[in-house]
Amino acid sequence: VEFHPKKFKNTYRHWMENVRDWCISRQLWWGHRIPAWYNEDEDFVVAKTEDEAREKFKSQDLKSENLRQDEDVLDTWFSSWLWPISVFDPEFIKTGEANEELDYYYPTKDLVTAPEIMFFWVARMIIAGYEYKGDKPFDNVYYTGIVRDKKGRKMSKSLGNSPDPIELIGKYGADGIRMGMLFATPAGKHLPFDEKLCEQGRNFSNKVWNAFRFLTMNMEEGVKYEPNLEINKDDLSDRWMAARIQQTIAGVNKDFDTYKLNDAIKKVYSLIWDDFCDWYIELAKPDEYGQNIPKEKLNTALGFFEQLMKLLHPFMPFISEEIWQHIQERSADEALLVSAWPEMDETKLDEDDLKLFDTLQQMVSSLRNIRAEVQVSPKEELVVFIQTKDQQTADAILTHRVVLEKLESIKSLEVGPEVEKPEVYSSSI
Template sequence: MEIASKYDPSQTEGKWYSYWMEQGLFQSSPDEREPYTVVIPPPNVTGVLHMGHMLNNTIQDILVRRARMLGKNACWVPGTDHASIATEAKVVNKLREEGIVKTSLTRDDFLKHAWAWTDKHGGIILEQLKKLGASCDWDRTCFTMDEVRSQGVIKAFVELYNKGLIYRGVRMVNWDPKALTAVSDEEVVYKEVDSKLYYLNYEVEGEPGAYVTIATTRPETILGDTAVCVNPEDERFRHLAGKRVLVPLLGRAIPIIQDSYVDMEFGTGCLKITPAHDINDYEIGMRHNLESIDILNDDGTLSEAAGLFVGQDRFAVRKDIEKALAESGNLLKVEPYKNKVGFSERTDAVIEPKLSTQWFLRMGDLAKPALDAVMSDEVQFHPPKFKNLYRHWMENVKDWCISRQLWWGHRIPVWYLNDGSFVVAETEAEALEAARLQSGNAALGLDALRQDEDVLDTWASSWLWPITVFDGFNPDKKEIDYYYPTSDLVTGHDIIFFWVARMIMAGYAFKGTFPFKNVYFTGMVRDKQGRKMSKSLGNSPDPLDLIATYGADGVRVGMLLCSPAGGDLRFDESLPEQGRNFSNKIWNAFRLVKGWDVSESAEQPESARLAIEWFGERLQQEMAVISDHFSKYRVSDALMSVYTLFWDEFSNWFLEMIKPAYQQPIDARTHAAAVAYFDDMMHLLHPFMPFISEEIWQQLSPRKSGESIMVSQMPAQRAFDSELLQSFDLVKEAIQHVRTLRKNRNVPMREALELKVLTGEDGYVARYNPVLTKLVNLESVTVVKEKEAGAESFMVKSTEFFVPLAATVNVEEELEKLQAELKYTEGFLNTVMKKLGNERFVAGAPEQVVANEQQKKADAEAKIAVLKERIAGLQ
């Protein structure tokens, strides 16, 4: 079979992905093997593949593929999230373009449009993940609003309500005037903005010309003021106790109250109280039994209750009311002011604090076992630095507002009766039965029930994801007993509370244990200047374009080359290009090995036998390092280990050592060993580069239909001979010195050299002479008892090597070079001696560190002695 001169990913990637799918190699079902389970962080159905998805899913795929090859029953569950706010906004925009207003539709009609949009767009991102090589069990694909997941969400709500953990109440919530829904505290992003601070005079009732001054960034909210508050300890305002002031523009009289909440040092010491539009004002209003006047409509325009500027947008009113206050004489002054303002994460609208009747989940009791699990490492974070952030969240957890004023989502399973009471049930039929019992009216019909209009927060479905993907609320389903708890979760640290913490809470609440054992936090993908990637900046490449240009393997390698766990990564296109270059290096090595003529009768050279022996130990050594990296979730480091093992040790050393002479065949034993090692290397590479490793593995040896590297076993690990490896490293160093000597002296490779060896204290392993002889073309290697004058020399540790090149040596140049080397070595020794002469260092440093310094001292002293001897010889 002729092997293509260049590797072309476009010819292999689609072919092998189809093969894996056709053979059912991604599928998993319970058996006697140890399960390895990963659930995908479900991307929004509104989304398309971006660089963050590329990184996250590459890491998941690496972990899953490696687990398969270690003999585990790997199950990677894919799926998407219905994304209530984002999807509803997309559908509303689409309808608007068609001339349809959401409010003109019934709920059922709107949902038909939403499902149609989801059916059309929802699977796009999962299809794109296939291009990346994601080895998910696609038969298990889930959607947070499919029937099984929806049933789980409803069952969970009912269970939590029955335990007294869900309640309905009027609370101050974060209101998104664009999405027209409440959002949780975690969905509010605070940004520093340039604002104004308005100083306003409120006239004291019955005392013309007497004023109190307050400062506010939101003058439009004075229309909802119901008090002015001062600190009871503030001497400046004692005379105002029990008096009232007039709200500017309205003339409405409101009381002056006293509350220790007021900071006497901040602003004017007087605070306007607007209970309907500020969380702190709301709490003060509750303490003092103040009236609450809601002056804003849901869309951010002023309501009838405001009395002025009705129907105008809140920000337009802020400009207009400034003019009106100036004209009325109530505006004392305006100053520039920087403050933090909350924005909706989904719509970027400025959040309004708003009093609203909502459904809440009590979080205190749920948070405790979830906090203990992480702090005790029952659930391990990688890197562990995120434990502190997690602890901060969990120790300050607030009740979760779980209701949303939307139509797209899981409708809250609460039914109201005509008398205002309600029942909670999984189905309408169960609700009717409960209502009849509760009311004592056995004849009650469905027309007497009205289901709550709101839906649940999107996260109220995704927090159950590791449970519901295995239908874990169905007592007849046993799969969850096998696959749960899952093994590893790979996600971004930006949703540590939104999702990770809540899943851990749900795990303990519903299954009595953690949902996953390990959490690997990826960083944010940034451009090479450190900026967040975004469409607006135009600095985010299309992942599919990258795959088309560099191949999926190249892009996967590129993502990992700059990807420390939990740290942000700086990406530019030189990285996937480096990945593609690595693919080409692998392919060229494959063509070299498969291109050799093989002789069954040829004797195996001793140099090849030694090379095979060495690489077997070197492979085992690096496999131990790779396993250690994976155990610590250092996935990028694991890739670099495989990368350097293949590029440097296998290609640049091993293949050079065994390569037959020009136009000569290779012996069968050596070739078989080379193919076997190539097979091992493809196994180590496969989790990172699934496509090229499959292509080469299939061609290395005859394969049967249905066979695949992805379901074959990783090479077995065993102890390795570290002494052999240390000895061989000395030989490699000697080879590099001879190559440098040839280059510096312009001695062509075809000219054989003599090499003489003056063995030092650390010895010289003569058994590797055949390797040395082959790689640098030596005529002979001779052990000598004393230095040979007029020879070019170099040192490896304390052993000195001589190459007789008297005719070509410039004595003056050589002396200059040796003296410079002596000066450097003496300086180095001086630095080491200072360290060893420092009693605090010797007493305080680890034993191994001190031993290393002592070894450096011995090596430097030996080298200085040899250099001085060589200088004396030349002089």
């Protein structure tokens, strides 16, 4: 059995190396009553009913009148430790013969729980699994943290420090709350709850929805659009976006395999907000105001957006499914919920395209910083000189100069290793 995070392995080992006998009886008013029956001589048998107990007493030539059942109840964990078995085959413990469901589902893949009940539940399920089934009950245990208040206290009714979840959902949406909390919670760490996390999640939901609205606003009436991933190989922004999606798929898959959900959601967040919305959409916009994105480009953008919704769905299922159903007409069996997870395609992950686009991004950022430093209006055209280490880099920049010219107001652009600095200039390295 693997623990995630691995640090909890030492806690588990400490418990097991110092294990003590387990008293299974509890003096409570509720619970599973202990199925032990006593006669007048304090002999006892275990039986489901009084009639069954009486027959057992008779078979042993013991007194079978005035029987009484044990007044104690079983410890809650006494029934819970059989959970991996009893949910599929309640009779297995009695018969020793597993039914088809138990054979199919046991052991299960993952258990998600809190470290506070590691010994009460997790360890005892493992013990019961090996004792009664001869095998571990699950392959992995993922331990989550607890949502606490800003002071680090556990939320409770007596302290009055727990927000109303229904009110939060009405204010920020279920997806927004989930997103905000996942974003701020590394594996196994407690989460000091702050409503600003929900605001962050809601803002991201709005960003995703507005990106979808922008794409649909560019659809011409009466034209049939078919989202696809057929990129224009001469368009660096297409190649770069395709590579970033593949890069993110690989990263998220690795994070899922290692149960780092917090890292996975950050990768998806950055891909959607930073890459798709802030860069790809800006480059996809028509040069002239009032025009629509060309059909072929929009089909590719919609194809990319569908991939983004697949990556987002495990974290924000409602908005991603809503958008998925609106991108194009789909039947129930084509819902995002049952669609295949995107597969990594290494042929679309071009490291050279990623490096080149990163260089162009840095140049755009530098130009914007210079404007801010010397207080030049974004609309004022700049005369730009870029000195490169070699001619190959210069040629690559000039080939894709449209990225710079689309995102910055540029009057003229000179690029090369021999470019000389003008007498008056502002620079960035």
